[in-house]
Amino acid sequence: MTRFRPCIDLHRGAVKQIVGSSLKDDGSAPQTNFESDQPAAFFADLYRKDGLTGGHVIQLGPGNGEAAAQALAAYPGGLQIGGGITPENATQWLQLGASHVIVTSWLFDKDGYFSLDRLNRLVAEVGAGQLVIDLSCRAKNGGWVVAMDRWQKETDLWLNPETLRQLSQVCAEFLIHAADVEGKCEGIDPDLVAFLGEHSPVPCTYAGGARSLDDLEQVQTLSRGRVDLTIGSALDIFGGTQVAYRDCLAWNRGG
Template sequence: MAHSLTANRRHSLFRPCIDLHQGQVKQIVGGSLQDQAPQALQTNFVSGQPASYYAKLYRTHQLTGAHLIKLGPGNDEAAKAALQAWPNGLQVGGGITLTNASEWLTLGAAKVIVTSWLFPDARFSLERLQQLSQTIGRDRLVVDLSCRRRGQTWYVAMNKWQTLTDTEINQDTLTLIAQYASEFLIHAADVEGLCQGIDRDLVTCLGRWVTIPTTYAGGARDLDDLALVDELSQGKVDLTFGSALDIFGGRTVKFDNCVAWNQSHGQTT
């Protein structure tokens, strides 16, 4: 019965990622990334391959919507090399501001992803969002609303997920920001890198609230989680696998199976 009811709807897709830390491709436990305590960093995987290797891999399989996130300084050269490997094929985030957004687009980013710059003093600035959207174009802007859970709700977390802002993830917030951005990227920072399952409540809410393409990341551990996201969000939310993925040292999700899922569920740009 479920299949007949949803036969004509869009399906959730796999969206790949490249996380850069100190110039290397890594998979990091989200809650452990702290400027004040670098020794607390928990790393699940450090790749022997450069970022450009993954860009070429995604290009080969035409996996659109991949996000490349620069976690702190020392990542620009690796990011540029990845963009050279797939011009206009990757979305770039990490330290994006009004000053450098256009430069990254010129360097070959399909879109730029912004978080912290929109939250001066951890408070949301609609003026900054409007200014950036007007400067580069709504269609080139992705807003990262990665968040942490507080009770029964979620608040946007900035500065590599270390600083909680005043902005709650809810329908009003998403509807407002969607006027100025073409996509959302939402990491559930509390479960990021743990491979212990997705935040089902958040995915369900996003499925009700979002009106533009949205990618969720955090906790996904096997291909069943992609089917679960598809079910909970009614196909409105895509999913990123990180530490569980075999190309990042994981043992529970095969990259080839993710490619096959997209091919069988109507992969689109």
């Protein structure tokens, strides 16, 4: 069954919902849909009280370490952590309470070429059972290419059945943001969801574009219940008007 999975996106220490395609390294402010006056730990504690599992904390750039650590402390073992994960800090994040570490950019060199050696180093440090590989991607040439550095830079890795098959052998889950629609509340990428449902050998969470509770039903149908869904900007706890958090809880509890 497709589940709703919660998220906490951090930008400069604050909980925000951002249009993914607007994140840049040139100092310009990203397009922000919502910024909370509540700390990250508030949302982590909310998820803990409601028994939500498999959610993720994503650090979008620097300045988020303290907020992320506080969120993990509020829900030990209940949240995954991503953003700047390397073999040097991965174990520390697990010790701080993360259930899994999420990795993207570390798997590539500065020019965007995938490095099996880098992946093996991380697996040796934390083990496949606590590793989530983030294959967030952009649509290109009728397929999807993995993007790194907060979805700004395309890599040489394509999201295809062989990529999913090979990487599934060294990780517990995949997390995949559809960067082209992330934060826009204009609908999910149905082709990507169906592709993941057909080809992912391990649990997989899709994020990007969700705008209504019906999207949970759509993901359930398209993936045959094999892909979970994260809802961000459309959610009322993040300032949205299209999806009620309590309705997502009800969905996970079977209505």
